[in-house]
Amino acid sequence: MTGGCHCGAVTVTLSRRPEYVNLCDCSLCAKSGGAWGYFCSAEVSVEGETANYRRADYEKPAVEMHFCRTCGTTTHWTLTEYHDGDRVGVNMRIFEPSELSGIEARTLDGRNWFGETAAAYRRPVGCLGSDVFL
Template identity: 70%
Template sequence: MKGACHCGKVGIKLKNPPEYINFCDCSLCLKLGGAWGYFSSADVSVDGVTSAYRRVDYDAPAVEIRFCTKCGTTTHWTLTEHHPGNRMGVNMRIFEPAMLAGIEARTLDGRNWFGEGEAEHRRAIGKLGQDVFL
């Protein structure tokens, strides 16, 4: 799968589609417009120059948000030194919707989840292109 930011300066290639896409409504994801697919960093290739943002409301933020330096599109996130690992999130909104049809869609209740325990969902799990639109 291949996707790109709005201006095309940052491209992302995935070896496989995500198992599901997570629509989070925490204060950060809501403003970023992220629809996250989760991957091993070995399964993602990022081409182009990105800038970074880390939450300022947490002393030890888990992720560093990456975005295109030209158009500002949020493309992906990587884990920080506070939460080391091999996982990364890719903003699936940079891919054509037809590529994502049939993938499970989840609506994480990020406003009320703070990273501990199992997260709740705001709506029933659906499928993109059927009962959930990207």
Template identity: 50%
Template structure:
């Protein structure tokens, strides 16, 4: 599956649908417009120029959010160099599933974590019940 930013300059190709999508309400996710599918880095290919941003509102920020340098659409996130240096065994990145056609995501569950209330460690609560794309949903 291949998704693209608004202007088409950045394309993200994934090997399969994600197991689920997180539509989080933390400041980073809400303001970047991200709804994340998670993949091992080898399952994702990114083509095109992106700029990355490492959030400054968290002391131990780990995710660098990437956006198209032309249209500004958020495309994916990757772990920062500092995080990878301390967590070499973690092989994960997030892809903004909003850059894909919703019909391609039919059957994928969307979960709604309450990242805004999450302290940053341990499990988080969900702010509403999950839904499945394509079951009469407007996603």
């Protein structure tokens, strides 16, 4: 599946649909408009030039956000050197809603989660649809 930013300068191609999408409400995700599907780096191909941002309110930020240099659409994040693993978060809002139909949506309580414990969810898990996802 392939999605992209608003102006079309950046495209992201995935080798599969995500198992679920996290709708995180932490300050960074809420303000970037992210709805995250998680993948190994080998499952994600990004074409086009992106800019990046690391949150300044954490000494060792976990992720680096990537966005289109032209239109500003958040496309994905990558882990920083402060965290081990092979994980990429892709903003599933850059894909057509019809491609995401039926994928489980989880509302992550990111405002009250700091990574030391298992993530908590605010609302019951549901399926993505235009009324929930967009």
